[in-house]
Amino acid sequence: MSEPRSAPTVLQMVLGRRLQDLRVHAGLTAQDVGRSLRQAHTTVTRMERAETALKWVTVKAMLELYGVGEAERAEFLTLTEQANVPGWWQGYRDALPSWFGVHVSLETSATHIRGYEPHVVPGLLQTEEYAHDVLAVGFPRVSAQELKRRVALRMERQAVLTRPDAPQFWVVMDETVLRRPAGSPQVMRRQIDRLLEATELPNVTLQVHPFTAGLHSGAFGPFTLFRFAMQEIPDVVCTDSLSSAAYSEDRVEVALYREVLDRMCTQAMPKGRIRNFLGDVRKELYP
DSSP, X not given: OOOOOSSOOHHHHHHHHHHHHHHHHTTOOHHHHHHHHTSOHHHHHHHHTTSSOOOHHHHHHHHHHTTOOHHHHHHHHHHHHHHTSOOGGGGGTTTOOHHHHHHHHHHHHOSEEEEEESSSOOGGGOOHHHHHHHHHHHOTTSOXXXXXXXXXXXXXXXXXXXXXXXXXXXXXXXXXXXXXXXXOHHHHHHHHHHHHHHXXXXXXXXXXXXXXXXXXXXXXXXXXXXXXXXXXXXXXEEEEOSSOEEEEOOHHHHHHHHHHHHHHHHHSOOHHHHHHHHHHHHXXXXX
């Protein structure tokens, strides 16, 4: 059997989709392929859904069965080897819930990341101290060592914003995020300073949805939208809950969240006011 992984790479998702398309184009069911290759048909479907690693020998046999030409087979198998290279986050499997591993994988490969955060500063913009306090509250049952590992993972994730091919990151935070302390005044002060630094990054857009704007459609929970350069991967929306996350590629659902976020962006403070607002909150609450 193929080795399970804590989270698929995006290239693995792309190749899984291609395998499914090739199978359907060949007029074969997963059961047909399983019988021909003497594999369980669930192995076929799990590879197509990127639920398990792509086994090179099995992929080669599939491509031959589907009548794929020699040159295309060679290219596909080269990509298969690349797709199975573990993502950097695999080193944190001891502190990475499987449901969040998908988030990190998407985050690492996206060209655009947009979202709304009603409760805390987004993880990609948190200081180490702030992250420690937030994670300690969110995961009260983990050991001190595991908490330390989770904080380290969060810090390493932030490198995505400053790498040469950094994604465009656009986030709307509720005003509550800044006014509800997630640690000591010193922690909050340094966190606001971190947000001020982030506003200077060319690929980061930070907005605050003020209390005065009233209720809005996104007020019921945090969500993140991911977009990718590869056309085979559709936009994905991630919605978070207390102990898990849900991911959807449904076009109607993704469009709904995009529409809600677009509306929130028009109601939120314009980018030009953010630095002054952050400075005012810092002086008022965390002098």
